[in-house]
Amino acid sequence: MSSPPRHVVVLFGSKGSASPGSSLAAETSRLRSLLQEHPRVTVITRGLERDFAGADHLDLAADAPSAVDRALVAVGAGRLHARLRSFPLGRLLNSLGPLDEGRVLWRAARRNGAVRAALKDADVVIAVDAAAVKTAWLARRRGWTPEAYYDHRAASFGLSFGVDGSTVAPTS
Amino acid sequence: MSEPSPAAAAGDRPHVLYVAWGFPPSRGAGMYRALATANAFAAEGWEVTVLTATRDTFERLTGSDPAAEAAVDPAVRVERIPFDPDRGEEDLARWSRSRVLSPLLWNYLRWLRSSAAFPEGGYGHWRAPLIKAAERIHADRPVDLVVGSANPNVDFTPGEHLHRTHGVPYVMDYRDGWSLDVYTGERAVSRRSRAGRIESRMLESAVEAWFVNEPIRAWHAREHPELEGRLHVVSNGWDxxxxxxxxxxxxxxxxxxxxxxxxxxxxxxxxxxxxxxxxxxxxxxxxxxxxxxxxxxxxxxxxxxxxxxxxxxxxxxxxxxxxxxxxxxxxxxxxxxxxxxxxxxxxxxxxxxxxxxxxxxxxxxxxxxxxxxxxxxxxxxxxxxxxxxxxxxxxxxxxxxxxxxxxxxxxxxxxxxxxxxxxxxxxARDEQLLPRIRALRALVGGAR
Structure with a gap:
């Protein structure tokens, strides 16, 4: 990126996979580097309860499910997904199916006008977990944003630690 | 193998190729042994070429310690070759459609391909680039000795290759174990498995194998009694x-x-x-x-x-x-x-x-x-x-x-x-390394 980013969108695809320990990495995360330029920050999550001080937080958890998601629930796909999750081959099959977290996030993101607008306005989109990758990748692929990155070291964004002197998460 | 190499016989400094994935700026714990070994060979008058991974590898995968790189003896030549550039790639513009479709499946297929090259899923694909680089280095300046430093065990492959194709002796610096799980004391791979057979074949041709302590050396001596005189303890030390x-x-x-x-x-x-x-x-x-x-x-x-x-x-x-x-x-x-x-x-x-x-x-x-x-x-x-x-x-x-x-x-x-x-x-670290380095000097011949 030649000029400093004006708007950074941070995507959390999973409710529970973001590892707080990531903030203790010695390597600087890409997000942390970008924050040095003080861009506007929008965080998109699916119900992650964190204090994203100084950032706009768009929470997709409150949105009504799409027709596809309602249909999947109606046919019991959730129960099958949960059963498959308990063994390796099942997890592999789940990763190709409609209830894969990456696909769920993408369906929710494209239905939400504010999220779509944020992605289209972003100079950089950061996917902080594997479930956020598809949405970030498609946003770049469709020309909504010029740059998209997978940055697992940013997974602790919005967290701080009680451990004295630890490398705390970026909060602004 | 016991014949002095051409370079050593001519009185030149012997040339050691040191293969270590975890070389500075890697932040892995084994990096210090690799750093000390390369420096110790250089201090003993060897021409040292280190074959390792590119710097970005460690930034992506293990974390890096750039300050440690400054401790490499300036006389040591470091050849860096890429290691799995896709792994840890952050820029999603470089992610293929199939990778995005299912990162899990994409990783599994890569693991299968890597294991086919060498039975070490995460590193097997590095075997071909390592061997190609070793061939190039040997062609540029004949190698008198190869020391491979595990883990990963794929680091042993250039030594075995140059031995098979050019008669170059090689040392396997195991540190811990390939077949031995040092935490449980159990065998990690069976002798009849593909990995077990490759390890036995490599050990048979190695001029020496090094271990970090006597219990690990003794375990290998029991498993390979025919190799008794070639198994040595080169313990770690402080720097x-x-x-x-x-x-x-x-x-x-x-x-x-x-x-x-x-x-x-x-x-x-x-x-x-x-x-x-x-x-x-x-x-x-x-x-x-x-x-x-x-x-x-x-x-x-x-x-x-x-x-x-x-x-x-x-x-x-x-x-x-x-x-x-x-x-x-x-x-x-x-x-x-x-x-x-x-x-x-x-x-x-x-x-x-x-x-x-x-x-x-x-x-x-x-x-x-x-x-x-x-x-x-x-x-x-x-x-x-x-x-x-x-x-x-x-x-x-x-x-x-x-x-x-x-x-x-x-x-x-x-x-x-x-x-x-x-x-x-x-x-101190050098106290552990020097006896073996001097013995190897006698093996390859030549004078300083």
């Missing part, structure tokens, strides 16, 4: 280059003592037992209650830190426990200069020495040895002044060791500190 400590008149202050653990903080080590013992010691000792315990090191072996270890440390925050992040090897001396006593927390295994035990010994600081007595680290510290081992890993025993360590530190004189440092002089 004088990184450990220039200041003299101290006394330890601690009126505010209490600073205990420290320096090293990687990872799964099998008895971290909870150590922390419980610390908490108990604080409840019993006014001195320990005024003291603090700091942890410096990586949380786990990968770039993404171990969240469980972080959470565990956080639980003891109110007991004066602090995690202060990783520290470069180039800065450890300044950390040791600021602490008054050490906690040596090591996994239970007769095969585990740990690299940090040597450094701990050399600091002269009192050590509470929070590990089972059968751990190989015991044999290194046995007899060292200011060493307080535990009989078992109960909170009671750990607390007692910590209290005795603290009391010793609080009354220790500068002269006692220097005496403890002098005790560890024979444990």
């Amino acid at each position: 004088p280059k990184f450990l220039r400590l200041r003299p101290r008149e006394r330890l601690g202050s009126d505010d209490g003592l600073t205990f420290a653990y320096l090293g990687t903080i990872y799964g099998p080590m008895p971290l909870r037992e150590a922390l419980e013992g610390w908490r108990l010691a604080r409840s019993r000792s006014e001195l320990i209650a005024r003291s603090r315990l700091v942890f410096r090191g990586r949380l786990g072996h990968f770039a993404e830190p171990d969240a469980h270890a972080a959470a565990l440390l956080e639980q003891y925050h109110d007991d004066g426990v602090a995690y202060l992040g990783p520290v470069s090897k180039t800065e450890v001396a300044s950390v040791y200069d600021e602490v008054d006593a050490l906690l040596l927390i090591v996994s239970r295994s007769p095969f585990v020495t740990s690299g940090k035990v040597f450094e701990y010994a050399a600091t002269g600081l009192p050590i509470a040895a929070v590990h089972h007595p059968e751990t190989a680290a015991t044999s290194v510290l046995d007899g060292r002044p200011g060493w307080f081992p535990v009989a078992d890993l109960t909170a009671e025993q750990v607390a007692e060791a910590i209290q005795r360590t603290g009391e010793h530190a609080a009354t220790m004189t500068g002269a006692e500190l220097e005496a403890a440092r002098a005790w560890a002089a024979p444990l």
Whole structure:
């Protein structure tokens, strides 16, 4: 990126996979580097309860499910997904199916006008977990944003630690 | 193989190709042995070429320690070749549609392809680039000896290749084990498996194999009795280059003592037992209650830190426990200069020495040895002044060791500190490496 980013969108695809320990990495995360330029920050999550001080937080958890998601629930796909999750081959099959977290996030993101607008306005989109990758990748692929990155070291964004002197998460 | 190489016979400096994935700026624990080995060969007059991975590899995968790279002897030539550029790629513009479709499936298929090249899923694909690079290096300047440093075990493949194609002798620096699980003492791979057969074939042709301690060497000698004379212990050691400590008149202050653990903080080590013992010691000792315990090191072996270890440390925050992040090897001396006593927390295994035990010994600081007595680290510290081992890993025993360590530190004189440092002089890294390097010099022939 030649000029400093004006708007950074941070995507959390999973409710529970973001590892707080990531903030203790010695390597600087890409997000942390970008924050040095003080861009506007929008965080998109699916119900992650964190204090994203100084950032706009768009929470997709409150949105009504799409027709596809309602249909999947109606046919019991959730129960099958949960059963498959308990063994390796099942997890592999789940990763190709409609209830894969990456696909769920993408369906929710494209239905939400504010999220779509944020992605289209972003100079950089950061996917902080594997479930956020598809949405970030498609946003770049469709020309909504010029740059998209997978940055697992940013997974602790919005967290701080009680451990004295630890490398705390970026909060602004 | 016993014939002097052309280069050595001509009186040139012998040329060693040292293959080590985890070379600086890698932040892995094994990096220090790799760094010291390359430097020791150079100091002994060898021409040294190191074959390793590109710098970005470590930034992506293990974390990097750029300061350690400055410690590489300028005479050492470092050849870096890419290692799996896709792994850890952050730029999603470089992710293929199939990778996005299912990262899990994409990774599994890569693992299968990699294992087909060499039975080491995460590293097997590196075999072909390594061999190609070794061929090029040998063509440019004939290699007299190859030393491969595991893990990964794929580092052994250039040595075997140059031996098979050009008759170059090679050394396998195992450090720990390929077939041996050093934590359980069990076989990790069967002798009849593909990996087991490849290992046996490589060992048969190797001029030497090195191990970090006698229990691991003895295990391999039992498994391969025909190789007895070629299996050697080259233990780890402390690095004088990184450990220039200041003299101290006394330890601690009126505010209490600073205990420290320096090293990687990872799964099998008895971290909870150590922390419980610390908490108990604080409840019993006014001195320990005024003291603090700091942890410096990586949380786990990968770039993404171990969240469980972080959470565990956080639980003891109110007991004066602090995690202060990783520290470069180039800065450890300044950390040791600021602490008054050490906690040596090591996994239970007769095969585990740990690299940090040597450094701990050399600091002269009192050590509470929070590990089972059968751990190989015991044999290194046995007899060292200011060493307080535990009989078992109960909170009671750990607390007692910590209290005795603290009391010793609080009354220790500068002269006692220097005496403890002098005790560890024979444990310096070069003392372990030089006998083997000199023996290999005789093997390849030539004069300096």
